[in-house]
Amino acid sequence: MKRITILAYGLISYALFFVTFLYSIGFVGNLWVPRSIDSEPTLPLGSALLVNLGLLTLFALQHSGMARPAFKRWLTRFIPQAAERSTYVLLSTLFMAVLMLFWAPLGGGIWQAESHWAIVLLNSLYLASWGLLLYATFLINHFDLFGLRQVWSAFQKQPSKELKFVTPGLYRLIRHPIYLGWLGILWFTPTMTVTHLLFAVGASLYILVGIQLEERDLQAAHPEYAQYKRKVPALVPSFKRRLSSSHTSTAA
Template sequence: MKRLAIFLYGVASYAIFFVTFLYAIGFVGNLPQVPNTIDGTPGLGFWSALGVDVLLLGVFVVQHSAMARPAFKRWLTLIIPQAAERSTYVLFSSLALILLFSFWQPLGGLIWQVDNHSGRLVLGAAFGFGWALLIYSTVLLNHFELLGLRQVSLQLLGKPYEPLPLQESGAYALVRHPLYAGWLLCFWATPSMSAAHLLFAVLTTVYVLIAIRLEERDLLAAHPEYRRYRQQVPKLLPRFGRKSPQDEKASELA
């Protein structure tokens, strides 16, 4: 029963994440299908709204970063089963986003507006590509591992958990952090950049750059081969014309 309960907890956490992820597309893209979007009608004064938005982003950043650190994971697994650790992270990340979506305050004002039809199509395509790159990156990393379902499934079957090897193929052969590159595209590719959207994009970009440094420190500790990978592959923007890590390995073997 305990194994089944952990498994159902993982499935429920994933389901909440999935709905939250779909809502995030509508929130950032100002789609009419969602009730609250990043550029809705302002309901507070500018400075009050700014304070609320910064606080909401701060809650998400602290939760998302702190719970990802190895020290926090070790502490958390003293309280909950280890198999449920990743699902708990996914659940709390989703709750932090739901809090942000629910109480986000539009600021009004327009930073830029692209009216040209072709320009809007290009930015819309970049926005869609960003979300597709996000999903594709999770598949390369093992989508179910990243979101906790693999861990709870293995414990349900009574099988030992084994960490996955470092991913260096696909988009990860071009850049070390395609998932973060996808996020940045999602946040910045918009034909209408409002003050609230700019605040969201700037603060999340700062967070991404800090998160990369923290994540790479953890990866170096967990995967000694990451040092070689980091030297060969750029961080966020691909350098075309250079051999991928797989091609370089093949050349060395030859």
């Protein structure tokens, strides 16, 4: 029964994540959904600003804090090891849903693409950024990243081994293609409002801080990451510094 419960927990957590993931595409891009990042303002400017800054801060603290090894060790004193990643996914999903539910549009315009083709191009780049993000998760192991591998291993009564450090595909050109996808999601828009700018700046700052925290943990867990970091840029692909296949094999 415990194995079935853990598996069901992981599947439900992933299903909720995927639904929220799909809705967030429309929310950030002002596409298809009834309430998006640039819906009509309903709060005074000062109140809306405080609400949004609070929501961004809460999401950043949860998303980054729960990813730290010390927090994971503390959490697994109370829940099964196999459910730890699914718990992270579930709470990240809930915090993202709360952010979208209570987000308070500010109004105001920064820029607006006028040309039809400029609008098509920016929206295409926006959607392509989501594609890049999703593709990058599958390169490193999508099902491990979202907790499914762990709960399935527990269901089969098999130990869930730690994955080795690997640098497949895009990871030979850039260390953080997932974060690069997020940056494209934040900034590729035909209509940049004050609301969207606040979201983009806040999330971009979080990404830059998150990279530092994540790489500190990766270097502690994988000594070979230091060499990888020296040879491969973080966010801007450089073909001159492309990681060779020999370095990839040693990293793996």
